[in-house]
Amino acid sequence: MHLKDKxxxxxxxxQGIGNACxxxxxxxxxKVGLVDQNAEAGKESKDxxxxxxxxxxxxxxxxxxSDEGQLKDAFKKVFEHFGRLDIVVNNAGINNENNWEITVQVNLIxxxxxxxIGLEYMKTENGGNGGAIVNVSSIAGLVPAPYQPVYCASKHGVIGFTRSIAGASKEKNYGVRINTICPGYVNTPILQTxxxxxxxxxxxxxxxxxxxLMKFYGLLPPPLIAEGLIKILEDDTLNGEVMKITKGQGIHFHEYSPLPTPSDKQ
Ligand SMILES: NC(=O)c1ccc[n+]([C@@H]2O[C@H](COP(=O)([O-])OP(=O)(O)OC[C@H]3O[C@@H](n4cnc5c(N)ncnc54)[C@H](O)[C@@H]3O)[C@@H](O)[C@H]2O)c1
Structure with a gap:
């Protein structure tokens, strides 16, 4: 996808990864619709x-x-303000093992x-232009995180959902590519939690x-995650991919074994 004027x-x-993206x-x-629940930081970033x-x-x-009405309204405002929608980055996320239901609500639901909602605006069968959706998961979406079990579950959920809906989008010819980014530890305010x-x-x-663990693995700079996002958006061949970004290996993709299908010979 050519990104100019999208x-x-x-x-x-x-703030953090979303702001870098x-x-x-x-x-x-x-053109970018900046969506965030923190009005003060949001206005500062717009400034x-x-x-x-x-x-x-x-x-x-x-x-x-996490409020369905507010989220739908945000999409409507962006679409009406700019007249189209091509890219959605579902990045907002929290770390809360105490009030863990809200973690599932924000990070997964x-x-x-x-x-x-993004598909409703972008899929070609609705008259949309097609586009790309990128859902932010985490390396904790691929491995266990013993001190953050619910965060880990929510991020595993993002990967399973995104790979699956990417397949559905392809089979239904929505014209929308859907991928996941899984960063290691990134130097943002969430780490203070x-x-x-x-x-x-x-x-x-x-x-x-x-x-x-953070000291051992090192902290990634937020712009590196944004670099991964741009790679996914600009490469039209990518759909259902899980991009990992780590200190050791930089930007790379998780490899899965191909799934057997009914048409494969037994
Ligand atoms: N920082 C890391 O180490 C790291 C690693 C892997 C994945 N991630 C993921 O990256 C994403 C961004 O995290 P970050 O590190 O930039 O965190 P951050 O806390 O710095 O920024 C998160 C932003 O999301 C907003 N937000 C939180 N809940 C919201 C809600 N209910 N509605 C609207 N906005 C909301 C916050 O106000 C904040 O601006 C998250 O999904 C996080 O899980 C972060």
């Missing part, structure tokens, strides 16, 4: 982008992605909902273990 909606765009999309010539890019190229929409009882609950006692 319209993207990025959730969790006020918005920056990279703007640098490529996209920051206005210093670098034409003010018309971004819109900030305060929205809690809202990503599923964001994908379905491992020190808080309100986030870690019964797993707070493992804080030092998590800190040791």
């Amino acid at each position: 319209v993207a909606l990025v959730t969790g765009a006020a 918005a920056q990279a999309l703007l640098e490529k010539g996209c 920051n982008f206005d210093k670098q890019f034409d003010t018309q190229r971004t819109i900030f929409i305060p929205c809690d992605v 809202s990503v599923i909902r964001g994908t379905y 491992i020190e808080k009882e309100e986030n870690m609950g019964q797993y707070l006692e493992f804080k030092e273990n998590l800190q040791a």
Whole structure:
């Protein structure tokens, strides 16, 4: 996909990985709907982008992605404001093992909902232009995370859903490619939550273990995740892929064995 003049909606765009993704999309010539529940940080990030890019190229929409009405409204606003929608980055996510139901709600249910709403706007059978959806999972979506079991489950869910809906999109000729990005530890404010009882609950006692893991694996810079996003968007061959980004191996793809199908010889 040529990114110039395309319209993207990025959730969790006020800071961290989402903000870096918005920056990279703007640098490529996209217009970006910045969606985030943190209104103060969201406005600050819009102001920051206005210093670098034409003010018309971004819109900030305060929205809690876990609220169905607010999420639908955010998509509607972006579509009506820019007149089209080509790219959705379902990035907003939290780490909360204490109030774990909300982790499933934000990290998995809202990503599923964001994908379905995005498809409604973009799929060709609805008169859309086609496009691309990228759902942000984590390396914790591929391996166990003993001190963050629900976060881990939510991120495994994102991968399973995204690979599956990518297959459905292909079979139904939606014209929308759907992929997942799985970063290792990234240097963003979410990492501070491992020190808080309100986030870690019964797993707070493992804080030092998590800190040791981060030290061992190293922290990735947010722009590297944005680089991975741009690679996925620009390569029209990618659908249902799981991109891993780690300190050791950089940007690379998870390899799965091909699934046997009924047409395979026994
Ligand atoms: N930082 C890491 O180490 C890391 C590693 C792998 C995956 N991830 C994933 O990357 C994504 C972005 O994380 P980050 O590191 O940038 O975190 P972050 O906390 O720095 O940023 C997350 C953003 O999402 C927003 N957000 C949270 N809940 C929301 C909601 N209900 N509605 C709307 N906005 C909401 C926050 O306000 C914030 O601006 C998350 O899905 C996270 O799980 C992060």
